[in-house]
Amino acid sequence: MKIRVLGTAAGGGSPQWNCSCVQCARARRAGPPSWRTQDSLAVSGTGDTWYLVNASPDVRAQILLAPELTPRPGTRETPLRGVLLSSAELDHTIGLAVLREGAPLNVYAPPAVIGALSSAFPLRDVLAPYADHRWHAVEPGDPLRLDERLVVTAVSLGDKRPRYARGLPGRDWVVAYSIEDEVTGRRLVYAPNLASWPEEFDKAAAGADVLIADGTFWSDDELRRATRTPPRTAPTPPRATVMGHLPVAGPGGVGERLAALPGGRRLLTHLNNTNPLLDATSDQSLALASSSVEVAADGMVLEL
Template sequence: MKIRFLGTAAGGGAPQWNCGCRVCEAARDADVSRTQDGLAVSGDGDAWYLVNASPDLRTQLLANPELRPPAGTRDVPIRGVLFTSAELDHTLGLLGVREAAELDIYATAWVHEALTTAFPLQAVLSGYTRVRRHAVRDGEPVELAGGLRVTATVLSAKQPRYASALAAGDSVCAYRFDADGRSFVYAPGLAAWSPEFEKMIAGADVVALDGTFFTEDEMGATRPASSMGHLAARDQLPLIEAHPGPWYLFTHLNNTNPLVLPDAPELADVTAAGAAVAADGLLLEL
């Protein structure tokens, strides 16, 4: 199994274009740039699946040779897209690949509804390409091309702002990918380290965790991380130590998170807990 980290920042990227916070200024000075979070996963190195589609998707696809079509063709190796949520930074990039011959979209029923009603992304795409919707259900494995199996675990009912009028549902999930006896878990929207999540990561080789915020009060007392559906990275460190086995990587870093920077003092705490921070372009081969 191969996993390519296309981007590792939360919505807006890091540094964020309209932010002059300490971390963004330091990132500019150090020429650090992280694009918005997303993955490409393959069970055999030939058939690839995107996990989320950020507004940076075109740039990310061009930067990774394994995702390009062979010379003289339009036969891209991308077989589908899986959404962990309906957030704009996870879905807007799909508009940029409307030239695809067809698009297989995997998501929970709630996410499909949001992308059909509140934000009619799938209706827009249907005017350009053939769209096939596949509903993923909590705990039910789905077989994908290339010997890849994916299983979703619902994490929370956090809704995007644009979809706040919809009834609450399974709006955020994590995915576990299995192939040839190896496992990878992707959880960029982890609201709580629940018993269900512990079951999901049991026996996994690599777990990509929610690194949106380093501390609960990073955005100020009026906007705690938990109110936005994210478990702060610092609060995950003792949980990581209590659950050894997988290699833990933080991704989906907000522009305010000091872990964006390669020389952040906070990295020492992450390393001491047995974890690390993912980088744009990181390729894992399991």
């Protein structure tokens, strides 16, 4: 299995256009090579056909920087065959509109996510005249085949809806994807949004050769502390856990959970632009480096 990490930032990217928190200001000073695009992953069994996990608003730039996703000379024949959606969040779905010039794609998502993209955020209907995508409902626990080698199984991570979808029905609004290469027997788990750490997810994570998990916030009150916005009448930024993200630090945090898993490579992604892990010299980065957990990077290539 070939994997290219396309983007590793949370919604808004790093730096975020309207933010001058400590980390965004540092990223602006360091310049574009240090910048991160919004989370997405490309995966392939054969190397000939590719699938994205999530379609971020940055997908155009991400594809241009990925040699594996270049169309063949003289053609408009992209190796991209489909997109798996891990949630209905805007930063995971808006990229589908960016990809509208291409051939029809297979779009895989839980029924609740497809429902949201057919109603509150009607991307499916909007895109139909441009590219006749094939939409496939993914039920957690039911394996489905992507190509000759890859079999993917969704793991439910709960019912955290996007803000625009509050009140919509459905059960599995956020999922992780466990992707197995039947030839090598090796397995990737991708979970950019962890509001909790359910038992089913723990089982899937335990045997993964590579696990890429939610590293949005270092601490629960990070957003509040990093973005004190005058005037005082401005709404107080919510806590990480309220936004659907277990923080990395602390008891029961993602860092501790990842470090406790046996074997394999453990990486963090979906970093918010306020996260001190964006600065490799921060105390938090040094603390993480003493565990077995790494921070994923845009453009990172893995082979399983």
